[in-house]
Amino acid sequence: MYLRADSSKCSGCRACLLACSLYHFAENNPKKARLAITPHFPNPGTYEVRTCTQCGECAEVCPVDCIPRDEKGAYYIDAEECIACMACVDACPEGVIFVHPDYEAPFQCDLCEECVSYCGPGALYIE
Amino acid sequence: MNAYAGTVLRVDLARGKITKESLNLELARGYLGGRGFAASILYQELEKGTDPLGPGNKLIVATGPLSGLLIPGAGKTTFAAKSPATGGYADSSVGGHLCAEMKYAGYDAFIFEGISPQPVYLFVDDEEVELREASRYWGQGSISVEKVLKEELGEEFQIATIGPAAERGVVYSCVSHDFGRQAGRAGVGTVMGAKRLKAIAVRGTKSIPVADLDEYRRISRQMYDACRASEAWESWTRLGTSGVNMWSDEVGSFPTRNFQSGAFEKAEGLAGELMRERIVVTDKACFGCSSPCGKWSHSKKHGVRVEGPEYETAALLGANVALSDIEDVAYANYLCDEYGLDTISAGNAIAFAMECFEKGIITTEETDGLELNFGQAKVVFALLEKIAKREGIGDILAQGVKHAARVWGKGSSDFAVQVKGLEMSGYESRNAPAMLLSYMTADVGAHHNRSWAITYDLEVGRDKVTEDKAAKVIELQHIRPLFDCLGCCRLQWVELGLDLGYYAAVLKAVTGVDRSWDDLLKISERVWNLTRAFWVREVEGFGREWDYPPARTWKEPVISGPTKGKFVSREDVEKLLDMYYAQRGWDKNGIPTREKLEELGLSDLVKI
Amino acid sequence: MKRVKVVPVGMLKNYLSETVRANPAQTVHQLLDGLGIPADLVAVVMVNGRQEPKSYLLQEGDQVKLVPLVGGGQTLVEERMLK
Numbered sequence: 001m002y003l004r005a006d007s008s009k010c011s012g013c014r015a016c017l018l019a020c021s022l023y024h025f026a027e028n029n030p031k032k033a034r035l036a037i038t039p040h041f042p043n044p045g046t047y048e049v050r051t052c053t054q055c056g057e058c059a060e061v062c063p064v065d066c067i068p069r070d071e072k073g074a075y076y077i078d079a080e081e082c083i084a085c086m087a088c089v090d091a092c093p094e095g096v097i098f099v100h101p102d103y104e105a106p107f108q109c110d111l112c113e114e115c116v117s118y119c120g121p122g123a124l125y126i127e
Numbered sequence: 128m129n130a131y132a133g134t135v136l137r138v139d140l141a142r143g144k145i146t147k148e149s150l151n152l153e154l155a156r157g158y159l160g161g162r163g164f165a166a167s168i169l170y171q172e173l174e175k176g177t178d179p180l181g182p183g184n185k186l187i188v189a190t191g192p193l194s195g196l197l198i199p200g201a202g203k204t205t206f207a208a209k210s211p212a213t214g215g216y217a218d219s220s221v222g223g224h225l226c227a228e229m230k231y232a233g234y235d236a237f238i239f240e241g242i243s244p245q246p247v248y249l250f251v252d253d254e255e256v257e258l259r260e261a262s263r264y265w266g267q268g269s270i271s272v273e274k275v276l277k278e279e280l281g282e283e284f285q286i287a288t289i290g291p292a293a294e295r296g297v298v299y300s301c302v303s304h305d306f307g308r309q310a311g312r313a314g315v316g317t318v319m320g321a322k323r324l325k326a327i328a329v330r331g332t333k334s335i336p337v338a339d340l341d342e343y344r345r346i347s348r349q350m351y352d353a354c355r356a357s358e359a360w361e362s363w364t365r366l367g368t369s370g371v372n373m374w375s376d377e378v379g380s381f382p383t384r385n386f387q388s389g390a391f392e393k394a395e396g397l398a399g400e401l402m403r404e405r406i407v408v409t410d411k412a413c414f415g416c417s418s419p420c421g422k423w424s425h426s427k428k429h430g431v432r433v434e435g436p437e438y439e440t441a442a443l444l445g446a447n448v449a450l451s452d453i454e455d456v457a458y459a460n461y462l463c464d465e466y467g468l469d470t471i472s473a474g475n476a477i478a479f480a481m482e483c484f485e486k487g488i489i490t491t492e493e494t495d496g497l498e499l500n501f502g503q504a505k506v507v508f509a510l511l512e513k514i515a516k517r518e519g520i521g522d523i524l525a526q527g528v529k530h531a532a533r534v535w536g537k538g539s540s541d542f543a544v545q546v547k548g549l550e551m552s553g554y555e556s557r558n559a560p561a562m563l564l565s566y567m568t569a570d571v572g573a574h575h576n577r578s579w580a581i582t583y584d585l586e587v588g589r590d591k592v593t594e595d596k597a598a599k600v601i602e603l604q605h606i607r608p609l610f611d612c613l614g615c616c617r618l619q620w621v622e623l624g625l626d627l628g629y630y631a632a633v634l635k636a637v638t639g640v641d642r643s644w645d646d647l648l649k650i651s652e653r654v655w656n657l658t659r660a661f662w663v664r665e666v667e668g669f670g671r672e673w674d675y676p677p678a679r680t681w682k683e684p685v686i687s688g689p690t691k692g693k694f695v696s697r698e699d700v701e702k703l704l705d706m707y708y709a710q711r712g713w714d715k716n717g718i719p720t721r722e723k724l725e726e727l728g729l730s731d732l733v734k735i
Numbered sequence: 736m737k738r739v740k741v742v743p744v745g746m747l748k749n750y751l752s753e754t755v756r757a758n759p760a761q762t763v764h765q766l767l768d769g770l771g772i773p774a775d776l777v778a779v780v781m782v783n784g785r786q787e788p789k790s791y792l793l794q795e796g797d798q799v800k801l802v803p804l805v806g807g808g809q810t811l812v813e814e815r816m817l818k
């Protein structure tokens with residue numbers, strides 16, 4: 001199972017970011033989301049959506065081996081074991097392992113699908 | 128305080144001092160936020176007779192309780208001040224992401240006071256707030272500066288800027304945000320320019336607290352589902368506001384050649400579908416909006432990228448100046464955005480000059496040698512530049528059509544299309560009395576967003592001048608501006624038919640305060656009466672006369688199109704006002720009565 | 736001959752309560768006249784996902800969506816919705 005994005009359909013509304021933070025942290029805070037929306041304006045005038053591709057590079061670089069996969073196939077950071085070295089954050093080719101000052105451990109997408117259901121234009125989908 | 132950030136930033140530009148104040152609870156209860164905050168603060172804090180361009184004026188930037196939440200279109204920010212265009216109350220709402228970011232940074236509103244000795248911008252990164260030197264940006268275009276600031280500070284910063292027009296005091300300068308959204312009307316950008324505040328940059332990483340998380344998420348879910356399920360979603364997101372360009376022309380409300388007609392013989396060139404296929408590259412949404420109406424376009428002909436043209440721009444810088452190539456309109460739009468000009472007032476100013484030229488009221492002597500013929504794209508572009516730079520004829524037009532008519536005389540004030548000094552937005556209304564009344568009584572001047580009643584005229588009969596039309600205008604004037612108090616977009620309700628009941632329900636869930644829809648409408652009525660009181664206090668002799676439309680309304684019938692020959696008589700104009708004032712509980716001169724003020728809890732505040 | 740599918744949206748359902756089939760080879764204007772829908776109240780005509788003018792000549796198998804002026808005309812203020 002994968003969370004995919006068609007950036008050409010994205011309108012930059014950030015509802016997905018907010019939905020993600022509400023689902024996982026019960027907070028209204030797009031800075032606590034597990035996917036990324038980057039606008040490129042004025043030229044060319046497009047939005048770029050980046051989601052976790054489950055490539056596993058994070059797990060590979062983790063020095064304490066605390067990034068296993070769950071039953072959906074999503075890599076997740078075990079915050080208990082995490083030593084906050086940020087090696088995974090740097091290694092992620094998509095830049096979708098996130099940090100927030102409120103938490104020591106980084107966090108990443110767990111394929112909950114919440115964002116998909118808030119995306120009006122259908123830029124996000126599960127495959 | 129749930130659904131609010133809890134803090135207001137007061138920025139003294141003269142002394143370079145920034146203070147954090149707790150959000151006043153009474154203010155939140157009585158006025159909700161956004162436009163309500165602005166009206167209340169301006170009424171209470173401005174001294175009577177304040178010069179709009181002087182240090183006494185204040186620029187309010189306000190969010191609402193729904194801003195930044197998971198609610199469709201929760202990204203509307205209000206900019207407000209005493210208007211340099213009209214001398215009365217002004218607020219203008221801008222879509223995008225600014226208000227959401229303000230709340231994540233911890234602020235419900237910014238209040239700018241005084242005048243900075245040198246150009247500055249406000250930098251806000253959560254707790255870190257400071258005024259930064261902005262001389263190197265002064266003189267640069269709105270869009271260019273936004274781009275540079277994002278490069279310097281980071282993409283996550285939400286930016287509002289002004290352009291050179293505001294720096295030079297063009298009275299209808301706008302505030303620009305998100306590369307193409309504007310707080311466009313009545314010169315809120317001009318006030319920002321007079322304060323030498325080039326930009327505002329905000330980033331926030333905090334969370335917005337809500338009272339009942341589960342209930343909020345439940346209703347939010349329903350709102351998103353209802354928007355997406357709306358049968359109008361497809362056309363609305365495909366075309367945005369440009370979807371109605373052709374309809375407006377068909378029903379004779381598309382302002383053409385300075386509102387001489389309501390139908391444009393070359394309107395097909397401006398059709399929404401044509402625009403979509405020819406120039407639109409990306410759909411662009413405000414914060415949280417699942418039905419993006421913003422259209423990011425690329426004109427190859429002119430080599431520019433621009434948001435729009437949306438309906439108003441197609442009307443005023445298209446049909447109203449007789450341009451029929453959507454790419455020419457897109458370029459005019461781009462110039463306005465970069466200079467920081469309101470496309471509605473700018474389009475009016477140019478059309479007015481063109482009609483004056485056509486009628487021989489002005490000649491090449493007054494126009495710096497330009498032949499001001501309708502339909503000439505080059506002339507439109509040239510005039511926009513002259514206005515922004517206040518060169519030659521541009522200096523006269525930079526002060527609005529009411530002023531220009533005073534300068535040029537010879538009866539031109541009859542067709543200076545404005546009310547209260549604010550140029551009319553895009554609906555020719557000589558066969559739409561409810562729409563006309565909306566323009567006459569809107570509390571910033573001739574703007575449609577307080578009441579878009581032309582649909583009602585069409586539904587119940589266009590010629591009718593009846594009590595129910597006044598009632599409808601009042602109803603709309605309470606519902607529509609309420610969204611500007613809540614800090615979210617109204618178009619999900621207007622265009623997708625999203626049930627109004629959701630808003631009261633979700634507001635209750637997030638604030639924890641139970642208010643019925645009627646309670647909310649009462650707040651909106653309070654704000655409406657307060658802005659009226661502001662006019663009464665600030666404008667010497669304010670009253671009925673200020674609600675009159677341009678004399679063309681009754682003196683001259685529409686010259687062509689489906690409404691040809693139609694006009695609203697002087698008697699009907701008076702009748703509309705009589706009905707409207709009586710239903711509002713105002714006196715014959717349009718002044719709120721004591722009883723009305725008491726009913727609304729305004730009698731202590733307002734002494735008129 | 737494949738007929739045209741006509742879908743009314745929102746308040747236009749007051750005039751046309753449900754989706755109907757109509758003949759091609761007529762303009763949208765003629766279609767509206769025939770159905771008794773005031774053309775002025777139809778803000779946008781979508782045919783197969785594109786906007787078309789009311790002078791558009793309907794083709795076999797077209798899917799037509801008639802989008803009204805919702806615009807603030809409808810004020811659904813009812814207490815029941817607050818429940």
Ligand code: SF4
Nearest residue numbers: 020109110112113115
């Ligand atoms: S699938 Fe879930 S965790 Fe992943 S980005 Fe979407 S909302 Fe966040």
Ligand code: SF4
Nearest residue numbers: 010011013014016119
């Ligand atoms: S919800 Fe969809 S359209 Fe909105 S920002 Fe996310 S991916 Fe883009």
Ligand code: SF4
Nearest residue numbers: 200412413416420616
């Ligand atoms: S409908 Fe348009 S203006 Fe309203 S929130 Fe969506 S994109 Fe913004």
